[in-house]
Amino acid sequence: MDEQAPVSADYPRRVRYRAGLVGERQRVVHIAMPLACGDFLALCELRLAAAEAEEISDLLGMPCMVCTRVLALRSRTPVSEQARPQIGAG
Numbered sequence: 001m002d003e004q005a006p007v008s009a010d011y012p013r014r015v016r017y018r019a020g021l022v023g024e025r026q027r028v029v030h031i032a033m034p035l036a037c038g039d040f041l042a043l044c045e046l047r048l049a050a051a052e053a054e055e056i057s058d059l060l061g062m063p064c065m066v067c068t069r070v071l072a073l074r075s076r077t078p079v080s081e082q083a084r085p086q087i088g089a090g
């Protein structure tokens with residue numbers, strides 16, 4: 001079993017460190033997938049232990065810029081040729 005494998009790829013969760021574990025500045029909200037072991041693996045490759053993570057349902061907090069960027073890149077559906085302008089067709 002690969003413990004890195006996400007339990008559910010439905011949608012990413014928003015998680016951050018619980019208060020008191022790290023400085024407020026590091027409590028940015030990551031976009032993360034839950035792992036089989038209960039930990040979260042953020043798009044920025046930070047791994048948050050289940051005990052250290054707090055899940056956020058609302059759009060609260062300062063987003064992790066790396067996670068945000070990775071998510072944006074991912075959601076841009078790769079390579080549809082239809083999206084490209086047809087050059088020389090005519």
Ligand SMILES: [Zn+2]
Binds near residue numbers: 066
């Ligand atoms: Zn992040």
